Amino acid sequence: xxxxxxxxxxxxCKGCLLCVEECPKNEIKKGGKINRFGYTFAxxxxxxxxxxxxxxxxxCPDCAIEVIEITEDEKK
Amino acid sequence: MAEKIVYKKPDSLTDKIxxxxxxxxxxxxxxxxxxxxxxxxxxxxxxxxxxxxxxxFAYDFWNFDTTEAAHGRAPVVATAIKRVHPGHxxxxxxxxxxxxxxxxxxxxxxxxxxxxxxIIFINNTNYGMTGGQMAPTTLIGQKTTTSPAGRNxxxxxxxxxxxxxxxxxxxVKYVERVKVTxxxxxxxAKKAIxxxxxxxxxxxxxxxxxxxxxxxxxxxxxxxAAKAHIDGVISKYYPVGLIKDIK
Numbered sequence: 001x002x003x004x005x006x007x008x009x010x011x012x013c014k015g016c017l018l019c020v021e022e023c024p025k026n027e028i029k030k031g032g033k034i035n036r037f038g039y040t041f042a043x044x045x046x047x048x049x050x051x052x053x054x055x056x057x058x059x060c061p062d063c064a065i066e067v068i069e070i071t072e073d074e075k076k
Numbered sequence: 077m078a079e080k081i082v083y084k085k086p087d088s089l090t091d092k093i094x095x096x097x098x099x100x101x102x103x104x105x106x107x108x109x110x111x112x113x114x115x116x117x118x119x120x121x122x123x124x125x126x127x128x129x130x131x132x133f134a135y136d137f138w139n140f141d142t143t144e145a146a147h148g149r150a151p152v153v154a155t156a157i158k159r160v161h162p163g164h165x166x167x168x169x170x171x172x173x174x175x176x177x178x179x180x181x182x183x184x185x186x187x188x189x190x191x192x193x194x195i196i197f198i199n200n201t202n203y204g205m206t207g208g209q210m211a212p213t214t215l216i217g218q219k220t221t222t223s224p225a226g227r228n229x230x231x232x233x234x235x236x237x238x239x240x241x242x243x244x245x246x247x248v249k250y251v252e253r254v255k256v257t258x259x260x261x262x263x264x265a266k267k268a269i270x271x272x273x274x275x276x277x278x279x280x281x282x283x284x285x286x287x288x289x290x291x292x293x294x295x296x297x298x299x300x301a302a303k304a305h306i307d308g309v310i311s312k313y314y315p316v317g318l319i320k321d322i323k
Contacts, residue, residue: 004082016099016292016299022259039098055259057083061103062094067083 003070004052006044012064013041019056019065025049028056086110088119088139095133099299101289102131104256105198106138108266109169112273113140122165123157125150127179129171130205131198148179151186154193165273167194172213173203176236180212183242187282190247194272194283197238200291201310208294212236215313220294235313239286243320249281251319255288255311257303280323288314 006028013035019042020028027050031043041064044050052069088110094103113122119140126134128147135142145153150168158166175183175197186193202220203209209222213235217226227235243251250272254265265287272283288310290302297305 012093014098018099018258018299018303021300021303037093052082054083058259058262059104061096061100061107063085063089063103063107065083066081066085069080069082071078071080073078 002051003048004050005046005068005070006050006056007066007068008042008044009064009066010035010041011037012062013039014062014064015039015041016061017042018059018061022055022059024053024055025051086114088113090137090139092136094137096130097291097293099290099292099302100130100204101200101256101287101291102198104262105169105196105265105269105287105289106131106134108256108262108269109167109196110138112266112270113138113165115270116165116273116277118165118273121163122167123161125154125157125166125168127168127170127174128205129174129203131169131171132205134169148174148177149182150174150179151182151191151193151195154195155186155189155191158191158193162192165194165276167196167273167276169196170198171204172197172199172201172238173206173209173211176212176238183238187242187245187248187284190245190249190282192276192279192281194269194276195285196269196272197284197286198289199238199286199314200289200294201235202291202294204291204294208291213238215310237314239284239314239319242284245282247282248284248320249322250275250283251286252284252321253286253288253314253316253319255306255316257288257290257306261316286314288316
């Protein structure tokens with residue numbers, strides 16, 4: 001199975017939580033910190049179930065999410 | 077272990093952070109337009125016309141040529157640009173206050189002339205930038221700052237369905253209404269806008285894409301509630317789907 005992780009740009013995120021509702025693996029949660037615009041940005045849980053499906057990034061209005069796919073090294 | 081970025085901010089967006097409120101549909105539509113311009117490889121051959129309204133700052137966010145038109149006049153400015161630069165991708169991006177109210181004459185005549193343009197119409201059922209006043213598209217009974225008791229049919233008439241109205245013109249080739257509430261609908265919206273752009277590039281003619289967009293700040297709702305409001309209430313009056321497609 002594909003593995004992945006996401007990087008949330010804390011300054012761009014406005015904490016609308018559309019990604020939290022979208023994530024099928026519940027890998028994103030409302031964070032506890034506030035950015036310089038006063039928004040409580042979302043945080044990546046990193047429970048290891050992210051499969052880089054990109055749904056969170058597609059729905060993110062503010063382009064705050066970068067999705068990274070992690071692939072195992074091919075057998076040598 | 078190898079890492080590969082599979083989704084990132086499109087190159088056709090600048091690094092500037094969107095000035096829109098949390099959960100605003102404008103940001104999503106800006107993003108998908110920028111992604112499409114990247115996909116089509118048209119960044120140096122695109123001219124957008126921004127409206128008056130929240131999206132007035134679109135030129136700050138899009139990393140391609142964008143001009144600004146007087147309130148409601150974006151379709152005629154786009155007409156002029158397209159006639160001078162027929163090889164360019166020219167589109168106007170307008171809100172409901174801009175397009176359905178002050179710009180009603182311009183959009184109707186542009187559609188009737190069948191200009192080879194793409195019009196992206198953002199419908200959030202109020203005047204967002206000025207504080208949420210009633211727009212021609214405001215739903216019956218919807219409370220706004222200028223209809224505190226809710227929109228009243230006797231006094232204000234019915235909400236105007238721009239897509240259905242424009243679809244009646246023979247010169248209009250493609251009309252679709254989409255929404256941007258979840259990932260699936262964003263992908264559909266992107267497809268519709270792409271079709272609008274391709275129609276223009278292969279000379280099919282006038283394309284009109286209406287996007288039902290959330291305005292959480294002026295609806296006095298949290299973004300997730302605003303999303304549910306579009307799915308449950310707004311898309312009942314403004315049904316989402318293909319309205320007209322002539323090849």
